[in-house]
Amino acid sequence: MIEKSQVVLVVGGYGEVGRHVVRTLISMQRRVVIAGRNASKGQAFIASLGNYPEVSFRTLDLTKSLEELSPVLEGVAAVIMCSDQSDIKFVNLCLEKGIQYVDIAAEDEHLREIEKLNTIAQVNHTTAVLSVGLAPGLTNLLVRECQEKSPELTQFEIGILLGTGDAHGAQAIDWTMKNLLHWNSSLAPKNIDYGSPWGLRQSYPFEFSDQYALERTIGIKASTFLCFSSKVLTAMTFFLRQPLLLPLIQKFPKILKVIGNVSWEGDDCYAIQIHGISENKEVQVILKGQNEALVTGVMAAVVTDYMLRNKISDGVFHIHQILKISDIWSAIHQYARCERYRSD
Numbered sequence: 001m002i003e004k005s006q007v008v009l010v011v012g013g014y015g016e017v018g019r020h021v022v023r024t025l026i027s028m029q030r031r032v033v034i035a036g037r038n039a040s041k042g043q044a045f046i047a048s049l050g051n052y053p054e055v056s057f058r059t060l061d062l063t064k065s066l067e068e069l070s071p072v073l074e075g076v077a078a079v080i081m082c083s084d085q086s087d088i089k090f091v092n093l094c095l096e097k098g099i100q101y102v103d104i105a106a107e108d109e110h111l112r113e114i115e116k117l118n119t120i121a122q123v124n125h126t127t128a129v130l131s132v133g134l135a136p137g138l139t140n141l142l143v144r145e146c147q148e149k150s151p152e153l154t155q156f157e158i159g160i161l162l163g164t165g166d167a168h169g170a171q172a173i174d175w176t177m178k179n180l181l182h183w184n185s186s187l188a189p190k191n192i193d194y195g196s197p198w199g200l201r202q203s204y205p206f207e208f209s210d211q212y213a214l215e216r217t218i219g220i221k222a223s224t225f226l227c228f229s230s231k232v233l234t235a236m237t238f239f240l241r242q243p244l245l246l247p248l249i250q251k252f253p254k255i256l257k258v259i260g261n262v263s264w265e266g267d268d269c270y271a272i273q274i275h276g277i278s279e280n281k282e283v284q285v286i287l288k289g290q291n292e293a294l295v296t297g298v299m300a301a302v303v304t305d306y307m308l309r310n311k312i313s314d315g316v317f318h319i320h321q322i323l324k325i326s327d328i329w330s331a332i333h334q335y336a337r338c339e340r341y342r343s344d
Contacts, residue, residue, distance in 0.1 A: 006031040008304055009076045011060060012083035014038070014045040017104060017133075020297025021080055024335050026052060028305050035060035035072055036083070062090050073097055078308060080300045081105065088113050091128065095121045095316075101128040102304050104296055106136060108209035111318075118316040131318040132303050133296035135160050135224070136210035138287060138332075139272055140320035142340070143210075146276040146283050147220055148324075153276035153283060156222040158210060159192035159203050161271040162292060163229045179207050189238070190225055194271040195286045195341070203227040204238045213318045229267050270295070289338030298336040302328050 008025055012018040013034030022045075025032050031054045034042050042057040049055060060072045062085055069090055073079070078100040085091070085105075091114055094101045105111060111130050121128055131140050135158070143156050187205040194201055203225035214220040227234045270292045276283040289295055303319065312322055332338065 007033060007076050007078075008308075009033045009035055009058075009073065009079045011035045011062070011079060011081050013080075014041045015082055016293045017297045017300070018080075018082040019045060020294045021082060021301045022055065023049075024298050024301035025305070026055065027335065028301065030054075030301075030305065030308075032056075033058055033076065037061050062086075066093055069093055070097075073099060078102065078304050080304055082297075082300070085110070088117065092117055092120060095124055095126055095128060098124045098126045100126055100304070100307050102132050102300055102307070103128070103130050104133045104137075104300050105130070106133065106209050108207070108212050111209055111213065115316050121316050122314045125314050127307060127312045127314055127322075128316040129303055129307065129319055129322065130316065131210065131213055131320070132300050134270060134292055134299070135208050135272065136213060137296070137299050137319055138325070139208070139210045139224070139274070140214060140318060141323065141325040142272065142274045142285050142287065143214055143220060143222055143276075144218070144320040145325050146274055146285060150276060150278070150281060150283050152278045152281060154221065154279075155277045156214075156220060157190065157192070157273075157275040157277070158208070158222055158224040159190075159194065159271075159273035159275070160206075160208065160224065160226050161194045161198060161201060161203075161229060161269075161273075162226070163268045163270055163290075164233060187223055192225060192227070192273050192275075194273050195288065198229070198271065201227045201231070202234065204234075214320065217318055217321055229269065268292075283342070285340060285342045287338055287340040289336055291336075295332070295336040295338055298332060299328075302331040302335065305331070 008030050010018055010021050010032060013022045014036060022032055033056050035058045036042050039059055046055050046057060058072050076099055079094050081103045091101060095117055114130060131137055139158050147153055189202050189204045191200045192203045206224055206226040208224040211222040211224045214222050269290050272287040274285040306328055
């Protein structure tokens with residue numbers, strides 16, 4: 001019989017991010033169950049992995065009733081959620097069963113809903129970790145690291161450059177297009193230096209959840225800015241957000257879909273720039289790597305492995321509330337090959 005402590009259920013484990021989660025867990029010698037609605041895709045991905053009998057598949061439809069969802073969790077110690085959810089009933093079920101839970105979701109409204117399950121997690125002596133990925137995720141941890149090393153810093157600017165040349169780039173563009181209509185900021189665009197090879201790039205304030213979770217949970221004030229590796233896409237995306245054009249976009253949202261489906265030139269790299277500011281001091285940290293889906297998947301796998309090996313407080317937390325980047329950096333660097341640079 002498989003020991004409960006060895007089994008990790010990866011919901012959406014055959015998707016762009018989920019595949020990297022599964023491969024990283026295998027490298028860590030974890031037992032993995034892939035779950036999703038499409039059994040043929042799941043089995044095909046398992047076959048592509050080679051001879052790994054410790055990887056299996058279970059059919060899971062998150063829209064089903066709790067009675068139908070419950071058997072999928074049998075013998076599971078931890079769940080990594082790599083699929084969108086319309087509600088939090090499955091998260092609630094995991095926590096009621098004492099199963100640890102990790103979520104890569106980036107929608108602040110959804111994360112706020114999961115935060116409400118804190119008491120359920122505490123009563124059942126388990127943990128849910130949110131904001132696990134590149135942004136939110138590494139952005140949160142880097143801001144916390146800067147603030148702890150330099151407590152006098154009062155404001156943080158988070159710059160995010162996303163590549164448009166990898167498989168996950170299309171999803172990132174689509175997510176941006178969907179959120180474009182909800183963006184409402186009085187902040188002006190900023191020229192942010194992402195280092196070589198991009199240098200200074202015009203970046204725009206955007207609705208990433210990291211800035212809200214940091215202030216809501218530990219009182220750090222931050223603003224997040226976004227650009228793409230394609231200057232043309234960056235300019236076009238945020239030009240559409242102009243007040244005179246917004247009513248047209250809201251009336252014809254398919255315009256955004258068309259733009260998102262274009263094959264844009266660009267690389268598969270990403271970069272994060274953290275800029276901490278106080279009256280007398282500035283700190284800058286740059287993190288760079290390749291393949292956004294890879295680093296997100298690695299983050300989810302590494303955090304889950306850490307949770308299963310170490311005692312963590314019971315409850316619902318964002319990643320920066322219970323982990324420091326030093327806790328997991330060696331594993332992140334090993335599996336995702338990203339680098340970070342700091343200047344004071």
